[in-house]
Amino acid sequence: MPIKTWELDPNFKYEIMNEPGGEHLTACYQCSTCTLGCPVTEIIPSYNPRKIIQMSLLGMRKEVLSNADLWICALCQTCTARCPQDVMICELMGAIRRIAEEEEAAGNIKIESARPLFEKAFLHTLQKYGRLYDMGLALEYYPNREGSKIKGMKAMMKDYKDFGMRMFKKGKMGPLGGGGVFKGMLPEKIKEREVLKKIFEQLGEKEK
Amino acid sequence: MSEKKIAYHPGCPSATTAMEQDMSTRAVFEKLGIELEELEDWNCCGALEAEDPKLVIALNARNLALAERKGQDIVTPCSICYYNLARADQALREDEKLRAELKEIDSSLEYNGTVKAKHVLDVLVNDIGLAELSGKLVKKVNLKVAPYYGCYLGRPPETAFDDPDDPVLMDQLIELIGAENVPFSYMKTKCCGGPLMMTRADIAFEMARKILESAKKAGADCIVLACPLCGMMLDAKQPDIEAAFKVKIEMPVIYITQLLGLALGIEPKKLGLNKNIIDTKKILEKVM
Numbered sequence: 001m002p003i004k005t006w007e008l009d010p011n012f013k014y015e016i017m018n019e020p021g022g023e024h025l026t027a028c029y030q031c032s033t034c035t036l037g038c039p040v041t042e043i044i045p046s047y048n049p050r051k052i053i054q055m056s057l058l059g060m061r062k063e064v065l066s067n068a069d070l071w072i073c074a075l076c077q078t079c080t081a082r083c084p085q086d087v088m089i090c091e092l093m094g095a096i097r098r099i100a101e102e103e104e105a106a107g108n109i110k111i112e113s114a115r116p117l118f119e120k121a122f123l124h125t126l127q128k129y130g131r132l133y134d135m136g137l138a139l140e141y142y143p144n145r146e147g148s149k150i151k152g153m154k155a156m157m158k159d160y161k162d163f164g165m166r167m168f169k170k171g172k173m174g175p176l177g178g179g180g181v182f183k184g185m186l187p188e189k190i191k192e193r194e195v196l197k198k199i200f201e202q203l204g205e206k207e208k
Numbered sequence: 209m210s211e212k213k214i215a216y217h218p219g220c221p222s223a224t225t226a227m228e229q230d231m232s233t234r235a236v237f238e239k240l241g242i243e244l245e246e247l248e249d250w251n252c253c254g255a256l257e258a259e260d261p262k263l264v265i266a267l268n269a270r271n272l273a274l275a276e277r278k279g280q281d282i283v284t285p286c287s288i289c290y291y292n293l294a295r296a297d298q299a300l301r302e303d304e305k306l307r308a309e310l311k312e313i314d315s316s317l318e319y320n321g322t323v324k325a326k327h328v329l330d331v332l333v334n335d336i337g338l339a340e341l342s343g344k345l346v347k348k349v350n351l352k353v354a355p356y357y358g359c360y361l362g363r364p365p366e367t368a369f370d371d372p373d374d375p376v377l378m379d380q381l382i383e384l385i386g387a388e389n390v391p392f393s394y395m396k397t398k399c400c401g402g403p404l405m406m407t408r409a410d411i412a413f414e415m416a417r418k419i420l421e422s423a424k425k426a427g428a429d430c431i432v433l434a435c436p437l438c439g440m441m442l443d444a445k446q447p448d449i450e451a452a453f454k455v456k457i458e459m460p461v462i463y464i465t466q467l468l469g470l471a472l473g474i475e476p477k478k479l480g481l482n483k484n485i486i487d488t489k490k491i492l493e494k495v496m
Contacts, residue, residue, distance in 0.1 A: 020260065076359045076403075077360070077363035081363040088364070098259060123257060126251075130249075163448065167225065170485065172224050172227055188223060198314050200263075
């Protein structure tokens with residue numbers, strides 16, 4: 001579909017460059033090294049970081065921010081390492097994702113990915129306990145992703161029934177490996193949780 | 209290496225899914241006469257889920273400051289913890305304003321940039337060194353190994369301590385203990401898919417499957433790696449990947465500290481070799 005030049009937002013690139021990680025956007029000269037080496041593109045050929053950058057430079061704000069491809073970057077840093085212009089594409093994509101989350105919170109777009117829900121659940125456990133708590137994370141994430149508690153539990157069981165049994169048998173969770181009957185099932189809490197509370201109050205990502 | 213004490217940041221999976229990595233790291237350093245002092249009350253590094261760089265820096269400033277107060281460098285076996293600790297360290301060294309801002313949030317975040325954050329592999333090969341290690345080897349491990357590095361040891365350039373495209377530190381350790389590296393350079397640094405596991409398992413499984421099948425094709429007895437997320441994908445999820453693609457892979461996956469520990473003569477159980485999901489018995493048969 002042709003680009004409607006009158007709908008472009010010339011300020012979009014500056015909006016991205018103001019977000020930490022997005023500073024180097026305009027250094028891109030479209031060589032496509034990022035996309036050629038991308039392990040996700042190998043599997044999903046339509047995934048094209050170069051194109052997302054060009055669309056951002058042109059000011060296709062809505063198309064970029066509502067693009068589901070933003071959320072399948074594996075954060076592997078291959079593009080960042082290989083970019084001849086030091087665009088820091090991995091960080092740039094993160095900056096664009098954060099703007100997209102703000103737009104969704106403002107009711108302007110709908111993000112077609114469960115990743116923001118996952119990240120939120122992860123950060124909630126971190127904020128609360130100071131360490132990752134897998135089970136707490138899953139108990140928040142799956143119901144949110146599936147839209148109901150029951151559907152969430154079903155999806156979680158499907159993903160984790162066999163995996164959980166493996167962990168149990170090897171004593172990585174549960175009573176068989178020492179470290180208590182409920183090892184891995186209850187959160188490990190740090191003492192200075194107050195500090196984390198302060199960090200998240202001051203710096204916590206918007207809407208998280 | 210002159211210091212005999214290093215602050216140890218085990219990382220969150222050390223208590224559960226990657227407990228064999230934690231066990232073998234502790235056992236290897238004990239054998240080498242270096243004391244790993246677990247950082248008291250350490251917190252999660254934010255992994256890859258905290259996407260705001262400033263939040264990551266604040267979270268890791270607390271860990272760095274804990275080590276700094278003890279006057280010790282900080283070492284971690286996890287590639288992602290390493291990346292976050294190292295980039296926080298760099299950012300704070302360069303940015304006085306940011307240091308002041310964090311101190312304002314809480315005094316425990318005051319970090320003055322006097323210690324270094326390191327990955328276990330970096331300490332083993334570059335600080336302790338191959339020469340010192342070779343003097344302590346007591347067993348030959350007659351294995352064909354696919355060395356898998358993943359993302360955050362050689363990338364991004366700011367925090368990398370090995371080559372981004374053809375890293376060699378694990379290759380060197382593998383050769384040192386008498387094992388053989390199979391041709392694997394085209395797969396060494398390909399992402400395992402871990403960060404997509406919970407939201408796009410279909411893509412993540414495909415990424416992991418490629419690595420596992422390449423190792424098999426290359427004739428490896430096992431994959432050796434240095435990151436708990438890679439371990440989770442390639443080892444703990446391997447039966448799920450086999451089921452999803454209806455293939456048989458059965459590729460043992462162990463941590464580099466487990467392999468080195470065998471050559472140092474440490475008991476397999478102490479290295480957690482009974483904790484890996486894919487059975488490691490065949491590996492143990494080849495320790496002479």
